[in-house]
Every structure is written in structure tokens, then in C-alpha cells.
Amino acid sequence: RKEVEQDPGPFNVPEGATVAFNCTYSNSASQSFFWYRQDCRKEPKLLMSVYSSGNEDGRFTAQLNRASQYISLLIRDSKLSDSATYLCVVNIGGNKLVFGAGTILRVKS
Amino acid sequence: NAGVTQTPKFQVLKTGQSMTLQCAQDMNHEYMSWYRQDPGMGLRLIHYSVGAGITDQGEVPNGYNVSRSTTEDFPLRLLSAAPSQTSVYFCASSYVGAQFEQFFGPGTRLTVL
Numbered sequence: 001r002k003e004v005e006q007d008p009g010p011f012n013v014p015e016g017a018t019v020a021f022n023c024t025y026s027n028s029a030s031q032s033f034f035w036y037r038q039d040c041r042k043e044p045k046l047l048m049s050v051y052s053s054g055n056e057d058g059r060f061t062a063q064l065n066r067a068s069q070y071i072s073l074l075i076r077d078s079k080l081s082d083s084a085t086y087l088c089v090v091n092i093g094g095n096k097l098v099f100g101a102g103t104i105l106r107v108k109s
Numbered sequence: 110n111a112g113v114t115q116t117p118k119f120q121v122l123k124t125g126q127s128m129t130l131q132c133a134q135d136m137n138h139e140y141m142s143w144y145r146q147d148p149g150m151g152l153r154l155i156h157y158s159v160g161a162g163i164t165d166q167g168e169v170p171n172g173y174n175v176s177r178s179t180t181e182d183f184p185l186r187l188l189s190a191a192p193s194q195t196s197v198y199f200c201a202s203s204y205v206g207a208q209f210e211q212f213f214g215p216g217t218r219l220t221v222l
Contacts, residue, residue: 002151042216043214044152045213046209046210049209087151087152089209091209096154096157097154097211098151099144099151099153101149101151
């Protein structure tokens with residue numbers, strides 16, 4: 001079983017739609033959680049951290065469920081520019097991040 | 110600031126050849142790392158360093174060597190290239206204690222024939 005699992009998608013949505021991605025992790029001792037964004041043939045960049053209480057950054061909301069060991073990312077009012085691969089990332093401690101394989105989002109006009 | 114730079118951008122090798130992928134950062138980050146990214150798999154950590162003179166193995170270190178003689182540079186050496194090492198390689202850096210925010214270079218696309 002992979003340490004971090006994501007639905008690879010692709011998720012094809014129209015502009016203005018709300019879309020949600022989930023990610024599960026296997027290591028219950030994982031310490032912190034993040035979402036990265038990776039545009040096609042580019043490097044990953046940090047999108048947002050995920051806190052136990054949930055957090056929001058504009059149209060993006062991230063949530064953590066430690067009991068069920070999953071993380072979610074909700075994007076409201078999708079824009080064409082949101083098209084990218086979204087990587088779920090888990091800090092398992094000891095200076096090590098584990099990256100999921102990513103979920104592809106395609107927003108179409 | 111240039112951030113994290115990597116050279117070359119593309120490389121084709123024959124099986125058995127060796128080469129060095131270069132990585133440099135100008136943000137004075139203590140932590141640097143190398144990842145490889147393959148289709149359907151997440152980025153996998155190859156080697157990392159928490160400061161000059163200190164390196165350690167990641168998840169997939171076999172076939173690769175690293176050294177860290179300065180804070181700025183963290184080269185990755187392929188000792189004897191194999192087709193299984195065909196991948197996209199990313200170098201990243203961050204402050205120690207803030208590894209969650211990795212700053213990645215643009216990547217090197219390596220093909221081993």
C-alpha cells in the first residue's frame with residue numbers, strides 16, 4: 001500500500017464548478033500535511049498547509065481528518081488557471097516529506 | 110534571486126555512462142534534496158542534506174551519489190546510468206525546520222537508452 005494515495009483523475013469540470021479531491025495516508029504518526037500544485041512540465045509549488053481545524057485561502061479550503069487519515073482540498077468557482085496537478089504531501093517526520101502521485105484537474109470553458 | 114537552478118534541462122545518456130546533475134540555490138537554505146518523479150508515482154526522495162558536509166539517504170538512493178561541500182550547491186551523480194533511471198529529477202531547498210515549504214528547481218529530464 002502506498003503511504004499517500006490520491007485519485008489520479010483527471011477531474012474535468014466546467015468553469016465556475018466546485019470540485020473536491022481527497023487523499024489518504026497510511027502512517028498514523030504523520031505530523032503535518034500540505035497541498036502542492038504542479039503545472040504541466042513545471043516544478044511543484046506549495047499551495048497551502050492543512051490544519052486540524054481546517055483552513056481556507058480564497059477559493060481553496062483544506063481539511064484534515066486524523067481519525068480517518070484523510071485530507072481534502074475543495075476548490076470553489078473553478079478558473080481555467082486552476083488546471084494543474086494537485087499533490088498531497090505528508091510530513092512523516094525526520095526531515096522527510098512523502099508526496100502523493102497527484103490528482104489532475106482540467107477546468108474547461 | 111534566481112532561487113533554485115538546475116542544469117542541464119534535458120539529457121540523454123547511454124546505459125553505463127555517468128554524469129552529474131547540477132543544483133544550486135541562492136536563498137541560503139540549509140536543507141537541500143533530490144527527488145525523482147515518474148508517471149503514476151509521487152516524487153520520491155533520493156538523497157538529502159541538512160547542511161554543508163552532511164548528507165543522508167532517502168527512499169531510493171541506489172545508483173546515485175551526492176556531496177554537499179557548500180551551502181549553495183548539491184550535485185547528484187549517476188554512477189552508471191540504467192534505463193530504470195529515466196525520469197524527471199527535481200532539486201529542492203528549504204530552511205531546516207520548514208521543510209514543508211520546499212522550493213523546487215525547474216527539473217532535469219533524463220533519458221537513459
